[in-house]
Amino acid sequence: MALLDIRNLSVEFTTRAGTFRAVDGIDLTVDEGEVVGIVGESGSGKSVTSLAVMGLIPEPGRVVADRLSFAGRDLRSISGSERRRIVGKDIAMVFQEPMTSLNPCFTVGFQIMEALKVHEGLTGRALRDRTVELLDQVGIPAPESRLRAFPHQLSGGMNQRVMIAMAIACNPRLLIADEPTTALDVTIQKQILDLLARLQRERGMALILITHDMGVVAETARRVAVMYAGQVVETRPAADLFERPRHPYTAALLDALPERAVGRRRLPTIPGVVPGIADRPGGCLFNPRCRFTATRCCGLRPELEPDDTGATRCFFPLPAHREVTP
Amino acid sequence: MSMDVRAIPGGPADASRPPRPLVEFWYHFRRNKGAVAGLAVILIIATVAVLAPWIAPHDPLVQNRAAILQPPVWHDGGSWSYVLGTDDIGRDILSRVIHGARLSMLVGLIVVTLSLAVGLTLGMVSGFFGGVVDVAIMRLIDIMLAMPSLLLAVVVAAILGPGLFNAMLSVAIVVVPHYARLIRAAVLAEVSKDYVIASRVAGAGPLRLMLVTILPNCMAPLIVQATLGFSTAILDAAALGFLGLGAQPPTPEWGTMLASSLQFLQRAPWVVTWPGVAILVTVLAFNLLGDGLRDALDPKLKR
Amino acid sequence: MPPPPRCGAAAIRLPFPIPYPPMLRFLLTRAGLVVPTFLGITVLAFFLIRLVPGDPIEVRVGERGIAPERLAELRHAMGLDQPLWKQYADYLGNVLTGDFGVSLVTRNAVIDEFLSLFPATIELAAAAILFAVVVGLPAGVLAAVRRGSVVDHTVMGLSLTGYSMPIFWWGLLLILLFSVNLGWTPVSGRLDLLYYVEPETGFMLIDTLLAGDTDAFRSALRHLVLPAVVLGTIPLAVIARMTRSAMLEVLGEDYIRTARAKGLREKRVIGLHALRNALIPVVTVIGLQAGTLLGGAILTETIFSWPGIGKWLVESINRRDYPALQGGILLIATTVIAVNLLVDLLYGVLNPRIRHAR
Numbered sequence A: 001m002a003l004l005d006i007r008n009l010s011v012e013f014t015t016r017a018g019t020f021r022a023v024d025g026i027d028l029t030v031d032e033g034e035v036v037g038i039v040g041e042s043g044s045g046k047s048v049t050s051l052a053v054m055g056l057i058p059e060p061g062r063v064v065a066d067r068l069s070f071a072g073r074d075l076r077s078i079s080g081s082e083r084r085r086i087v088g089k090d091i092a093m094v095f096q097e098p099m100t101s102l103n104p105c106f107t108v109g110f111q112i113m114e115a116l117k118v119h120e121g122l123t124g125r126a127l128r129d130r131t132v133e134l135l136d137q138v139g140i141p142a143p144e145s146r147l148r149a150f151p152h153q154l155s156g157g158m159n160q161r162v163m164i165a166m167a168i169a170c171n172p173r174l175l176i177a178d179e180p181t182t183a184l185d186v187t188i189q190k191q192i193l194d195l196l197a198r199l200q201r202e203r204g205m206a207l208i209l210i211t212h213d214m215g216v217v218a219e220t221a222r223r224v225a226v227m228y229a230g231q232v233v234e235t236r237p238a239a240d241l242f243e244r245p246r247h248p249y250t251a252a253l254l255d256a257l258p259e260r261a262v263g264r265r266r267l268p269t270i271p272g273v274v275p276g277i278a279d280r281p282g283g284c285l286f287n288p289r290c291r292f293t294a295t296r297c298c299g300l301r302p303e304l305e306p307d308d309t310g311a312t313r314c315f316f317p318l319p320a321h322r323e324v325t326p
Numbered sequence B: 001m002s003m004d005v006r007a008i009p010g011g012p013a014d015a016s017r018p019p020r021p022l023v024e025f026w027y028h029f030r031r032n033k034g035a036v037a038g039l040a041v042i043l044i045i046a047t048v049a050v051l052a053p054w055i056a057p058h059d060p061l062v063q064n065r066a067a068i069l070q071p072p073v074w075h076d077g078g079s080w081s082y083v084l085g086t087d088d089i090g091r092d093i094l095s096r097v098i099h100g101a102r103l104s105m106l107v108g109l110i111v112v113t114l115s116l117a118v119g120l121t122l123g124m125v126s127g128f129f130g131g132v133v134d135v136a137i138m139r140l141i142d143i144m145l146a147m148p149s150l151l152l153a154v155v156v157a158a159i160l161g162p163g164l165f166n167a168m169l170s171v172a173i174v175v176v177p178h179y180a181r182l183i184r185a186a187v188l189a190e191v192s193k194d195y196v197i198a199s200r201v202a203g204a205g206p207l208r209l210m211l212v213t214i215l216p217n218c219m220a221p222l223i224v225q226a227t228l229g230f231s232t233a234i235l236d237a238a239a240l241g242f243l244g245l246g247a248q249p250p251t252p253e254w255g256t257m258l259a260s261s262l263q264f265l266q267r268a269p270w271v272v273t274w275p276g277v278a279i280l281v282t283v284l285a286f287n288l289l290g291d292g293l294r295d296a297l298d299p300k301l302k303r
Numbered sequence C: 001m002p003p004p005p006r007c008g009a010a011a012i013r014l015p016f017p018i019p020y021p022p023m024l025r026f027l028l029t030r031a032g033l034v035v036p037t038f039l040g041i042t043v044l045a046f047f048l049i050r051l052v053p054g055d056p057i058e059v060r061v062g063e064r065g066i067a068p069e070r071l072a073e074l075r076h077a078m079g080l081d082q083p084l085w086k087q088y089a090d091y092l093g094n095v096l097t098g099d100f101g102v103s104l105v106t107r108n109a110v111i112d113e114f115l116s117l118f119p120a121t122i123e124l125a126a127a128a129i130l131f132a133v134v135v136g137l138p139a140g141v142l143a144a145v146r147r148g149s150v151v152d153h154t155v156m157g158l159s160l161t162g163y164s165m166p167i168f169w170w171g172l173l174l175i176l177l178f179s180v181n182l183g184w185t186p187v188s189g190r191l192d193l194l195y196y197v198e199p200e201t202g203f204m205l206i207d208t209l210l211a212g213d214t215d216a217f218r219s220a221l222r223h224l225v226l227p228a229v230v231l232g233t234i235p236l237a238v239i240a241r242m243t244r245s246a247m248l249e250v251l252g253e254d255y256i257r258t259a260r261a262k263g264l265r266e267k268r269v270i271g272l273h274a275l276r277n278a279l280i281p282v283v284t285v286i287g288l289q290a291g292t293l294l295g296g297a298i299l300t301e302t303i304f305s306w307p308g309i310g311k312w313l314v315e316s317i318n319r320r321d322y323p324a325l326q327g328g329i330l331l332i333a334t335t336v337i338a339v340n341l342l343v344d345l346l347y348g349v350l351n352p353r354i355r356h357a358r
Ligand SMILES: Nc1ncnc2c1ncn2[C@@H]1O[C@H](COP(=O)(O)OP(=O)(O)OP(=O)(O)O)[C@@H](O)[C@H]1O
Pocket: A013, A015, A020, A022, A040, A041, A042, A043, A044, A045, A046, A047, A048, A049, A058, A061, A096, A179, A212, A276, A277, B001, B002
């Protein structure tokens, strides 16, 4: 049985302009110890999906799903106190912005210890030692002295390490890393990703790695889901996806990778942006930006159709052998 | 999260039409029920103030020895002739409260005009010229702000001598720093913007720059502050009246009325009730309006 | 609606760099600003009194009149024939050595009168701010947490009403209800005439406890409640509104989401993680209420015959006791400045970004 099992999850926000589906019927399963990548541009609903799993969708937001279960527990019907026993312990999350995700008024030591106190009941010496050990594990130099540091005294990379230490403090079975490196310098990005990959291997925990960088996913994830405008448009094992993307959006994302663009003078980009609240098109959500749009794409919305290695949400999936793009 | 205002159906600014600031302002203002209520109350009070001599049932100064401390109409012994009762020398409280509205509105108007004029000048000069002038003015303002405003008003009124006009003057002096500081900040924010530089290059003189170019662009916070200034002025002038430093009896000023009715607190509470209600309602109305204006005018807080 | 934020402080640069600790630097910068303000206040106090029509001596002798040669003599004795700047310098010198002049009415040193009455005002103001914080802070938090609900609208409506309240009338209403109609609280003063306690500290609550007289303590408390509520009303409104808006801002921050993601109870998320951050601006606003409290004390003490600085000032005005008035405003302004400095210190302590610069 899958560790995390999501069927037909939707998240709606009611605004003054009407109801907005930030996440629209996505399916996702994550097995114990598995690394799953979720990729997609800004605004495609990656964060909202992970917040829905954590039960952290802010107030007027509405979460509906046919199934939303973690280790056999139904997260939809769970009580508040039961959820608090799972969230922060068995499922933990690392957020996008390390500088604002830590409370500026408390020391990093306090903030890590808090999680340990609540979930593991550690106190005193043991608590302190465990915290130092965690800081050491995430590669923070001189961990003893950093306990008393405030977030503003540390760099973004250091803060993200603290966030990771906090997340893995209670040995989670599933770690959701929501674009853990987007806000960081390129050199630091690599270190943080390596750290996450190492921790995942050592602890055998499942990892959902969210990013809009295809390259990052290629290196770490075993399976990839590509999201666009709140929907999963393609999902398959990483190797197959990179070899033979079937959805034009995936193909375009791959084309935008610098290492795939050797020899070209310009990096190909996808024109336009992810449709927001007011400009969702009829038919396939990707049709305004797709190179292969046909009449059918503008009238009907395609379903996620399974194929030999995964599934694609496209009427005209690309052939199994990639043509060379002009 | 970030939702465009233009997306609201029937919203103020359809992309097809040019923006109309007044329409947009009204659109936002109208949604704030408190502010609309405040505006309505203010309009009523203003009307009452203007029409006071015609709508007041009695002369506010005429004493009726036959009806001393008569209770309001709904109490035993009340009569329709004196709806809110009479005071200790037989004057009609309703008429005095109505005429008091006149004075309070006048106080608000004069105080706001005076302090706005002085504050505007100081703030403009300070923000526009900077340097020593700025430092001097800002220091002066800091000093005035270090004094509790009511204390300063009391002291100034004590020095000028009691009287309604002196009370207005002292309240006006006390609030000047707030305006000056506000204007200075607004001017500083505007002065480096392109349109100011452009008109400076085009040869506009400092006075023209200040009044024609910059001033209209810092109107919004000024309007808000002026509205809130009404409530401060009315409240402080009433407090001075209550302390015997404002309008003198028998003037039907609300604070003064309260002061002269203190000894009847037990015997005739209505003498104390109504002037206070009048002050509270008026001040509350201006504060509601000011808050609503701020929300409707300040684009940052618009949502 | 809350008082406009003070500015200017951040712009001041010291002519020499002060190394660590940053907290000290922060404090010195703030303290440095106090000196010119204090000097300015002495100038203001000095010249304000000059604005009183008539010569100080003529004011003093009043209607009785005085012989011209005696006038000249007195003028010389008081230094009034000196140039103005010299007079000011003398005045400043006196003030700095603690000489605030002599009351025309009682012939006591102004500073002595002030100090003997000050504890009463402090006691009242402290009780008022305690009331304002104890009620206003939770109310503001509740309004923010239940944003848009009936609770929120009620809290906001009540606080705007409180902010618009003419407190002299509010005091009368409360007296009417609680003293006259219900007879729960006394109408005026600090203590029933039945009791006498030796004024050790000047704070009635403390003195009665020191004397071990619990009945007197209870009486002092009953006397204090109503004036404190009246004086605390406007600060309460300001604190509630400020707390609400600070909490609303903080509740939208990423670190609140992080706290929830840790599986913390909502109570802890709001009461610890959010409130701790919201407190920083709220404390500043509480500090700014010092002026409101001392100004309001003039009205409150007059209504409740509370023997403090406010009532004393009003009496000095009515008795045309200008030296007392001059000394009084200077001392009150100094108090306000001192409190603001204290609040700056507290702000620094509360805000780790100032306490521990990188
Ligand atoms: N609380 C909310 N209320 C209304 N709309 C929201 C809310 N949270 C997110 N959205 C909308 O949901 C959509 C998806 O947002 P989400 O944050 O999941 O994108 P993302 O894929 O994580 O993008 P990024 O790469 O920028 O993090 C966006 O259009 C966003 O505006």
